[in-house]
Amino acid sequence: MKGIGKKAHLFVWALLILTIPLIAGGKQEVPKPETRKGEIPAGAGGQESFDLNALIQAAQKEGEVVAYFTSSRIKDVGTAFEKKYGIKVKGTKMGDPEQAERVIREVDSKNVLVDVIGFEDGALLEGKLIPEGYVVNWVPPDIAPSLSPEDRNPLVFLWQPRIFGYNFESYKEPPIKNIWQLTEPAWKGKILIRDPAQTPANLAFFANIATNPKLLEEAYRSYYGKPSGISEKDIGWEFLKRLFQNELIVMRSDEDVGDAVGAAGQKEAPIGFYTLTKQRDNKAKNLKLATMKGMVPFMGYALPTYALMVKNCPHPNAAKLLIHYILSEGHVPWTARDMGAFSPNPKAPPHPDNEGTWTDWQKRLLRIDNKVALKLRQEVLDLWLEYGHKK
Amino acid sequence: MKGQGMRIRRLVTELRLLPYDPTKVIGFLLCAALAYLILAPVLALLLDTVRVNLRDSATIGIPTGTFTTYFLQRTFLSRVSEVLFWKPFWQTLFVAGAVCGIAIPMGALFAWLVVRTDLPGSKLVSRLMVVPYMIPSWTFAVAWISVFKNRRLGGLAGMLETMGFVPPDWLAYGALPIIVCESLHVFPFAFLLFGNALRSMDSQLEESARVLGASSFTISRRIVLPLLKPALLSSFLLTFSRVLGSFGTPYILGSGVKYYLLPTALYNSYKVGSPGVAAVIACVTVLMGVSLVALDMFFVREYRRFITLGGKGAILRKSPLGGLTLPALFFTLIALGITVLIPLGTLVLTTFMHRPGLFTVENFTLDYWIGATIPAMVGQKGFFLNPDILRSLKNSVWVAGSASLLCGFLGMLVGYVVVRLPKSRVAAYLRQVSFLPYLVPSIGFAAASLSFFAVPRGPIPSLYGSMFLLVLVMSLKYLPFASRSGITAMMQMGNEPEEAARVCGAGWLRRMGRIVLPLQKHALLTGVLLPLISGMKEQSLVIMLATPGTELMTTQILRFIDYGYTQLANATVVGIVGIIFILTLSMERLTGANLATGFASRG
Numbered sequence: 003m004k005g006i007g008k009k010a011h012l013f014v015w016a017l018l019i020l021t022i023p024l025i026a027g028g029k030q031e032v033p034k035p036e037t038r039k040g041e042i043p044a045g046a047g048g049q050e051s052f053d054l055n056a057l058i059q060a061a062q063k064e065g066e067v068v069a070y071f072t073s074s075r076i077k078d079v080g081t082a083f084e085k086k087y088g089i090k091v092k093g094t095k096m097g098d099p100e101q102a103e104r105v106i107r108e109v110d111s112k113n114v115l116v117d118v119i120g121f122e123d124g125a126l127l128e129g130k131l132i133p134e135g136y137v138v139n140w141v142p143p144d145i146a147p148s149l150s151p152e153d154r155n156p157l158v159f160l161w162q163p164r165i166f167g168y169n170f171e172s173y174k175e176p177p178i179k180n181i182w183q184l185t186e187p188a189w190k191g192k193i194l195i196r197d198p199a200q201t202p203a204n205l206a207f208f209a210n211i212a213t214n215p216k217l218l219e220e221a222y223r224s225y226y227g228k229p230s231g232i233s234e235k236d237i238g239w240e241f242l243k244r245l246f247q248n249e250l251i252v253m254r255s256d257e258d259v260g261d262a263v264g265a266a267g268q269k270e271a272p273i274g275f276y277t278l279t280k281q282r283d284n285k286a287k288n289l290k291l292a293t294m295k296g297m298v299p300f301m302g303y304a305l306p307t308y309a310l311m312v313k314n315c316p317h318p319n320a321a322k323l324l325i326h327y328i329l330s331e332g333h334v335p336w337t338a339r340d341m342g343a344f345s346p347n348p349k350a351p352p353h354p355d356n357e358g359t360w361t362d363w364q365k366r367l368l369r370i371d372n373k374v375a376l377k378l379r380q381e382v383l384d385l386w387l388e389y390g391h392k393k
Numbered sequence: 394m395k396g397q398g399m400r401i402r403r404l405v406t407e408l409r410l411l412p413y414d415p416t417k418v419i420g421f422l423l424c425a426a427l428a429y430l431i432l433a434p435v436l437a438l439l440l441d442t443v444r445v446n447l448r449d450s451a452t453i454g455i456p457t458g459t460f461t462t463y464f465l466q467r468t469f470l471s472r473v474s475e476v477l478f479w480k481p482f483w484q485t486l487f488v489a490g491a492v493c494g495i496a497i498p499m500g501a502l503f504a505w506l507v508v509r510t511d512l513p514g515s516k517l518v519s520r521l522m523v524v525p526y527m528i529p530s531w532t533f534a535v536a537w538i539s540v541f542k543n544r545r546l547g548g549l550a551g552m553l554e555t556m557g558f559v560p561p562d563w564l565a566y567g568a569l570p571i572i573v574c575e576s577l578h579v580f581p582f583a584f585l586l587f588g589n590a591l592r593s594m595d596s597q598l599e600e601s602a603r604v605l606g607a608s609s610f611t612i613s614r615r616i617v618l619p620l621l622k623p624a625l626l627s628s629f630l631l632t633f634s635r636v637l638g639s640f641g642t643p644y645i646l647g648s649g650v651k652y653y654l655l656p657t658a659l660y661n662s663y664k665v666g667s668p669g670v671a672a673v674i675a676c677v678t679v680l681m682g683v684s685l686v687a688l689d690m691f692f693v694r695e696y697r698r699f700i701t702l703g704g705k706g707a708i709l710r711k712s713p714l715g716g717l718t719l720p721a722l723f724f725t726l727i728a729l730g731i732t733v734l735i736p737l738g739t740l741v742l743t744t745f746m747h748r749p750g751l752f753t754v755e756n757f758t759l760d761y762w763i764g765a766t767i768p769a770m771v772g773q774k775g776f777f778l779n780p781d782i783l784r785s786l787k788n789s790v791w792v793a794g795s796a797s798l799l800c801g802f803l804g805m806l807v808g809y810v811v812v813r814l815p816k817s818r819v820a821a822y823l824r825q826v827s828f829l830p831y832l833v834p835s836i837g838f839a840a841a842s843l844s845f846f847a848v849p850r851g852p853i854p855s856l857y858g859s860m861f862l863l864v865l866v867m868s869l870k871y872l873p874f875a876s877r878s879g880i881t882a883m884m885q886m887g888n889e890p891e892e893a894a895r896v897c898g899a900g901w902l903r904r905m906g907r908i909v910l911p912l913q914k915h916a917l918l919t920g921v922l923l924p925l926i927s928g929m930k931e932q933s934l935v936i937m938l939a940t941p942g943t944e945l946m947t948t949q950i951l952r953f954i955d956y957g958y959t960q961l962a963n964a965t966v967v968g969i970v971g972i973i974f975i976l977t978l979s980m981e982r983l984t985g986a987n988l989a990t991g992f993a994s995r996g
Contacts, residue, residue: 070941077772094941099666104858104940106447107847111855115942126666130451199665252651254955262544380452383665387473391480391651 052143057326058087060319066090067320070101071120072307073160075340083327089320098123098202102131105312109136114314117321120159121308123202125375127156137310142326145347149329153346158306159328161344163278163363164203164256165302169263169271170292178273180225180298181218185244194259194274197252198386204275206375207303208382212238213374217299224298242382246389256280264289277305278342282355293357303368415901420810420819423803427826430869435679435833438841441672446844449669464669477670481658482677488572488643488654489636495576497628500583501621503728506721508591511711513718518725519588525732526581527977528970529930531641533574535950535966536736538645539743539959541565549769549959552743555750567652574642577732579635583628590624596710623696630689637681638834640933641947645954655681656836656933663840663937672844675837683832737970744776744964761960776964785949786968792860792935792945793928796867801921803868804875805882805913812883824880831873835933842866843937858940870934871924882916915984922980929973 061067069076071093080091096104101119108114119137121127131137141154149157166184168177178184184193198204211218215234218241222230232240251272253259260280263272266288273294281291294301309328311321331349341355344363352359407417443460450457468478503522507515525533541560542551553560563569594617602612636654643654653661655678663671714721743749744761747769760767764775776782807827811820830838842865847857856862886909894904910917932947939948946969953962 074772096941099664102448102666107855107857110447111848111857113855113857113859115858126451130447134447199661202666254648258957265544376451383452384471384473387476391476 054144054326057319057323061089061317061323062087064089064317064320066092067118067317067324068092068116068315069118069120069324070094070096070104070116072096072098072101072122073120076120079324079328083324086327087323089323091324097200098126099200102126105131105136109313112314114312114316116312117315117317118324119308119310119312121310122305123206124156124306124308124370124372125206125379126202127308127310128372129376132156132310135313137312140311140322140325142322142329145326145329148349149346153306156308156310157325157329158346159309159325160307161346161360162305162307162342163302163367164207164275164305165278165367166273166275166294166297167260167263167278167281167291168273168294169265169268169290171266171290172268172271176292176294176296178294178297181221181300182225182241185241185248187248189248189273191249191251192270192272193248194251194253194262194272194276196256196259196276197254198390199383202375202379203305203370205379205382205386206370206372207368208242208386209375209378210303210368210370212242212378212382213371214238214368221299239385242385243389246386250390252390260289260291261287264291266290275302279340281342282340297366300368301366303370304364306370414895416810416813417819419806420814420817420823423806423810424819424822424826427823430865431826431829431872434838434841434845435829437845438672438675438679438837441669441844442676446668448666452666464667464673467667468670468673477658477662478674478677481653481655481674484568484652485637485654488568488575489633491568491572492575492579492636493629493632495572496580496632497583497625499576499728500580500585500628501587501625503580503725504584504587504591506725508588508709509596509712510714510721511718512714512721512725514722518729519584521729521733522584523581525577526579527973528733528737529641529932529947529966529973530575530578530635530639531645531932531947531950532740532966532970533577533736534570534642534645535954535963536739537570537574538565538954539749539963540739541570549748549957550750552739552750555748562650566646566650570646571643571652571654574646575636575639577736578642579632580732582631582635583624586624586628586631587621590621592709594620594709600710623692626692627689630685630692634682634685634834637678637685638836638933640836640936641951644936644951656834659836659840660936668844671840675840678834678837679832682834682837686832737967740963740967744960744967746960749959761964770958770961773958773961776961776968779961781944781949781952782946782961782965782968785944785946785965788860788863788943789929789946789969792863792867792943793925793931795864796871796928797921797924799864800868800871800875800924801917803872804877804879804920805910805917806879807872807876808879808881808883809909811876811880813888823876827876828873830870835870835931836937838870839866839934839937842869858943860943863935863938863943863945866938867928867931867934868924871927875920875924878916878920882913882920886912919980919984922976922984926973926976926980929976930969 074095076093080093215237256276259274259276263274341353344360445459447457507519540552543565640656643657659674762776849855
């Protein structure tokens, strides 16, 4: 019996060694770019070569389009799109990390299921997914001229302010006037935020805070009445560290944050960081949300949602038509119909409750530099893991 | 030279006989298949701990495919390793230890009450005691969160908060509820193991000791405890490995307060986009699983060396409870209520209420079961109309059904080869490899399979996002049980009927179809039904594999919980529990097997 055991072990090892090439050989070759049959040429920015009707016809032949979006509004967009073009939209709400994981897996496995992504992680997009060819940036040529250049690459279809907000039943006026107040003991354990570890856009925001020392120093001086004495290199990181140490409460979604901050009948309600659109629920859910008006140096950041085609997607024309649809002025209401949602297409009408135009809002918000975000994200994440998880 | 000629001639003969006895060929094919399906993914997982993948390369700036120690350092030695690994690691040990501390005494106590005392209705009690193990482990967590949830998680308030009492965080989330819920789920293990041990313990041993003047303390220390030691150790190790492998409970109860155990820490790292760290954690869970099983085997072997022999048949004397009968019965009923009735009752109740905990007439509703629209949940329908639920139900049935068929078939095949080629290398190898998935905790096994099968390899296309991947992984994970029962079943069937058929000229397929399978009908049925039941409630294994199109009922529950759709989540749980009850009862009917004994035997 003993001898057999030994031989069996040898046998197992031999098989193990045999399997190694199988595992190591799992990498696929780089696929060549190809023009696929039936795909209407993009017409590289040239307006004359773009024929919307041809696109519509080709898209209708494909019959459906699959989309992963960070927002549940994909459902409404889908219904409206189907009504207009008769093309079914299979839309799923999905966070950025999961979308990225899926797109990479699908493209790598040459089994692409999804056509369009509505994605918020600009850093990963610009740093990896676009340069390595996982997704394709397509700007509808007829709409491109009305978009500002920085909204075209990658293509933004929705701008939202993600801001600090409070409960107006609980506080007569905005309780936070200066960003440094967030690091004060008075707000320990009373700031709600969607989990930064799982929200790349929030990490990008923090990374961009770290690279804006001048704004932070100015804010420090105006709040404490004296210079911070922290070096320009460190002040951003010092702010983040103090903020993370202040026991931020982590939630799964901005919706949860908005609900918890805005719930009626609270005394000393917590404050929160969420997208302005949550304020639309004030009526439906009897919430008491208000924005931190006049907060120095900014109330939050401008959150872009990008729309891109996935490489070798099964329904390329329907994908283009969907992207065209969510940007065109007549249909923008479906993506930017709520308060707090702005279309990059200036012809689209803004919502009356928006507390100003997108130009006004941009002055209140920090604009994210995706390159900074890509470079510093891991460092910010580590800082968050280190200080944000201590009790 | 002569020997070589003989060898060739023998080979020729063997080749000629092949159609009649393809056992060896099947054996080799099985070996190759299992190497590819089980060994290779685990090796790939090991490789993932030192090789950069695309998503990590985006954040850490090392090119994809480079070999690196970055992930090992980050997991074990960096400034964030405390959060990523060490804290979850120690918390896992702590929770597992605490669960052992609660579940084992609880199980032992009830086993003693049922086996060694004249507790009235002990038969029924012993059947009901197994129910908490029958229902999915995370049922308790879902019920707990429906009751104790507070504002911290946002969304719909828990029952208690609605009734005016706001549960503190330590009661609502984290260590305490996880320990309680896991204990409620696993104590039947200890109950069964101790029950068996007590049943086989001869009361004459104790009586002789008493006659010889030993105090009851001496008796329990010198006789009872040593005899129960194997049961104690086994339940300890089993409980430990259950906690190590369970995902749903710590996910539901721990995430809100950042209280992570290894399975949730692994999942988190994966979700956040660092698959490298996730692979390292997965490997740690695999290592822990392997050492637990090794320990278990060691102890079992140790204790086999000591067998209590008695000249007379063992006598099982039941001690009378006397005046304690009523309190004991009362206590048992309370325990059954806490472990079965209250959790399930709460879940059912919440599905009929708009705001769980608000007991007014207008708050009661059937919307969550048959509503075409639900006022508080935009775009959602009640259970029986909800396309997400119905699709996940279909998927669950399909996946668990195919997996159990595949698994039962593979198990039989392994059993056939192992028994027909005794003492061969093939048999030894098959025994070992088919047992391997047992050592690997579910979520680690899923991680391994995901990274291995997500890309096309040779003739096999990428399985990412396909239903087949779920079927495959599930049938492999349950293979240890199926192959063990296959081996046992085949052992009991002699070679003679097959040989007789062969003499009459029957080919292999014919023999299989007409003799082996009919004879093994019973074993095959059990070998299919058990994985089917486990598959319907599987969550840890599939959480990383299910995609929007391939969502199963169990993963759909977590989606509902994430979106705050409490009632729909609870209705889905109730649905699964109902299905499992029906399946279990019909299995008992069909096979005459008692589930209690089926779960107790393992390995």
